[in-house]
Amino acid sequence: MTxxxxxxxxxxxxxxxxxxxxxxxxLIALGxxxxxxxxxxxxxxxxxxxxxxQQLQIAAFLGIIATGAMMVxxxxxxxxxxxxxxxxxxxxxxxASGSSNPLVASLAIPLGLCLGxxxxxxxxxxxxxxxxxxxxxxxxVNAMLLGAAVFYxxxxxxxxxxxxxATQAATGRSFGVPNAFLVWVVVAxxxxxxxxxxxxxxxxxxxxxxxxxVFLAGxxxxxxxxxxxxxxxxxxxxxxxxxxxYTNQAYQGMGDPYLMPVISAVVxxxxxxxxxxxxxVGTFVGAIFITLLSSILSVMQMPPAARQIIFGAIIxxxxxxxxxxxxxxxx
Amino acid sequence: MTWLRQNAREAIAALALxxxxxxxxxxxxxxxxxxxxxxxxxxxxxxxxxxxxxxxxVLVKGIDLSVGxxxxxxxxxxxxxxxxxxxxxxLGMVAVLAVGVACGxxxxxxxxxxxxxxxxxxxxxxxxxxxxxxxxxxTPGGSIDETMSDALTYAVAGIPVSAIVxxxxxxxxxxxxxRTAVGLGLYxxxxxxxxxxxxxxRVNRLKLFAYxxxxxxxxxxxxxxxxxxxxxxxxxxxxxxxxxxxxxxxxGVALSGGVGSPIGAVIGALILKxxxxxxxxxxxxxxxxPFFEGLILATAIALGALGVFxxxxxxxxxx
Numbered sequence: 216m217t218x219x220x221x222x223x224x225x226x227x228x229x230x231x232x233x234x235x236x237x238x239x240x241x242l243i244a245l246g247x248x249x250x251x252x253x254x255x256x257x258x259x260x261x262x263x264x265x266x267x268x269q270q271l272q273i274a275a276f277l278g279i280i281a282t283g284a285m286m287v288x289x290x291x292x293x294x295x296x297x298x299x300x301x302x303x304x305x306x307x308x309x310x311a312s313g314s315s316n317p318l319v320a321s322l323a324i325p326l327g328l329c330l331g332x333x334x335x336x337x338x339x340x341x342x343x344x345x346x347x348x349x350x351x352x353x354x355x356v357n358a359m360l361l362g363a364a365v366f367y368x369x370x371x372x373x374x375x376x377x378x379x380x381a382t383q384a385a386t387g388r389s390f391g392v393p394n395a396f397l398v399w400v401v402v403a404x405x406x407x408x409x410x411x412x413x414x415x416x417x418x419x420x421x422x423x424x425x426x427x428x429v430f431l432a433g434x435x436x437x438x439x440x441x442x443x444x445x446x447x448x449x450x451x452x453x454x455x456x457x458x459x460x461y462t463n464q465a466y467q468g469m470g471d472p473y474l475m476p477v478i479s480a481v482v483x484x485x486x487x488x489x490x491x492x493x494x495x496v497g498t499f500v501g502a503i504f505i506t507l508l509s510s511i512l513s514v515m516q517m518p519p520a521a522r523q524i525i526f527g528a529i530i531x532x533x534x535x536x537x538x539x540x541x542x543x544x545x546x
Numbered sequence: 547m548t549w550l551r552q553n554a555r556e557a558i559a560a561l562a563l564x565x566x567x568x569x570x571x572x573x574x575x576x577x578x579x580x581x582x583x584x585x586x587x588x589x590x591x592x593x594x595x596x597x598x599x600x601x602x603x604v605l606v607k608g609i610d611l612s613v614g615x616x617x618x619x620x621x622x623x624x625x626x627x628x629x630x631x632x633x634x635x636x637l638g639m640v641a642v643l644a645v646g647v648a649c650g651x652x653x654x655x656x657x658x659x660x661x662x663x664x665x666x667x668x669x670x671x672x673x674x675x676x677x678x679x680x681x682x683x684x685t686p687g688g689s690i691d692e693t694m695s696d697a698l699t700y701a702v703a704g705i706p707v708s709a710i711v712x713x714x715x716x717x718x719x720x721x722x723x724x725r726t727a728v729g730l731g732l733y734x735x736x737x738x739x740x741x742x743x744x745x746x747x748r749v750n751r752l753k754l755f756a757y758x759x760x761x762x763x764x765x766x767x768x769x770x771x772x773x774x775x776x777x778x779x780x781x782x783x784x785x786x787x788x789x790x791x792x793x794x795x796x797x798g799v800a801l802s803g804g805v806g807s808p809i810g811a812v813i814g815a816l817i818l819k820x821x822x823x824x825x826x827x828x829x830x831x832x833x834x835x836p837f838f839e840g841l842i843l844a845t846a847i848a849l850g851a852l853g854v855f856x857x858x859x860x861x862x863x864x865x
Contacts, residue, residue, distance in 0.1 A: 293665070341844070341847075341848060345848050347847050347848060348795065348801045350609065350665075350791065350801065351791060351792060351795045351801070351847055352844070352847065354788055354791065354792065355792070355840055355843045355844035355847055356844065357840075358788075358836070358839065358843060358844075359837060359840035359841055359844060360840075361836055361837075361840065362835070362836035362837025362838065362839065362840045362841070365833055365836050365837070366833050366834050366836075366837050369833055475669060475673060478666070478669060479666075479669070479670070482666045487663075488663045488665055488666050489663065518681070518684075519680065520677045520679075520681040520684065521677065521681060522677075523673050523676065523677030523680065524673070524674045524677035524678060524681070526673060526677075527670045527672070527673035527674035527677065530666075530669075530670040530673075531656060531662075531667065531670040531671060531674070534656075534660070534662040534666055534667065534670065535660040535662060537662070538656075538660045538662040539660060539661065
């Protein structure tokens, strides 16, 4: 059963079981299978469970960050402050955790999450109150975060300690499965429930389709916008803390390589960049696809430049397939 | 008066620019001199051209995240071909511009015929373009004809050549945009694609034209970068992309399409450049400068958006 709001908003002509969302998921899942088969031809160890589990572990960091990005995109906005929210959180957590004050040290992870939510709130103020285009405002917020991080750390790498919990969550395994992946599955289950079953989730889809109609229906549009950006900041920070546990260090620019993959994962998963359409399963599989793709490109020992070209080309092809097969996507 | 009301956003931006420029001259240790103004103008022209490239795409309701990559790619190509005899330089120039137009057309075709949203198209192609630039020239290098560089980056009779170049480009574009059917068609498509289609405008072709023009102007920016720096550098892209978007918004170009002028885009670019130059001479600790740059950018954009508090019905805010 699909969700009622969505069904009334987008009329569908194709058979019920193969709607637009499932089509996207199917497409991207086929992409993943093709990558795995192609990878196994190039590199025999590719289909071993150990390697696959490691890929799922790495995909979890991307996937959790993409969860927040997807919510903002569903709203019809975009969050370009992801890179320095990640870096800022990592710096705050590693510094707080290494603090000599035991209280501060124990609060390192909550502090990091608070930073993410504060950034999200700042984003939301510009977008919901001043009505500045999100693309420009979040860019300015990103620039300020970069400035603050540079000012705080100077030219040196921030010193400190990675919290034990972060390391365990990112690199540990339970029953042979990476904890990071388990955390991601829990996040995914909650997200699917929130998007499909709660009033907030319905508002999110509705706002992405017609802000005007939702405003006239009496919803508190700014409140939903603020909540979404704060959640997105929270997810970015959450992902950043796991990433910190995985890399075991924080450095300037550690978030920079994440902006494009995060948006790509959301969009090739079938979420419309204009908002209002998409489902989380698509984003989930999209994050795995992006991770597999970059892993294969690095296994093939491509120079970074060629990797960038192929990455861009494959994403463009996936988007073109979406664009050309979607009959009612355009005016 | 009517003129002022019609061009309020540009007028306010221009006023802000004058104030900032005065502050910059006041704070600069060498004061108002041809040297200072030439450096300022050269830097401003680079970003100004990138902002015009962004403007063309924004005019037809798109957004171009590949502007910086096209600037980087054309800059790298220029570092291979802009050398030797005058004839080969001229041919090289044509080649560089053709590369720019080709990049713009790739974006345009994916957006118009592939029906992919501009923001994600250009995100993907931007990665490809900068990848090609990196393949061609992994590290900054190459050589540029120095006579031509000198001719284009110094001043003639106290007026920086870059300023003259920028004004010539602007005048040509204004004639194109305000006096020709194609230019007015671009505004039509940006304001309402449906109405434009009903009126009989060739929407698809006009959009392709906008993307190709964006690539052409970005190539001009790439050429000018090589004139100023005398090298081809594949890594200059990201800052141009981000600043060009901020510049068009500061200059009163609406991201919703159909509103604004290339003059506004250039004013926005000059404001950004002046702010960062101001920072450099402000005496703030260097490590604190990026933060204040971001803060000033955010403040400027928020001030520009203060109009939202004057609207009578809040319904107008939600479209």
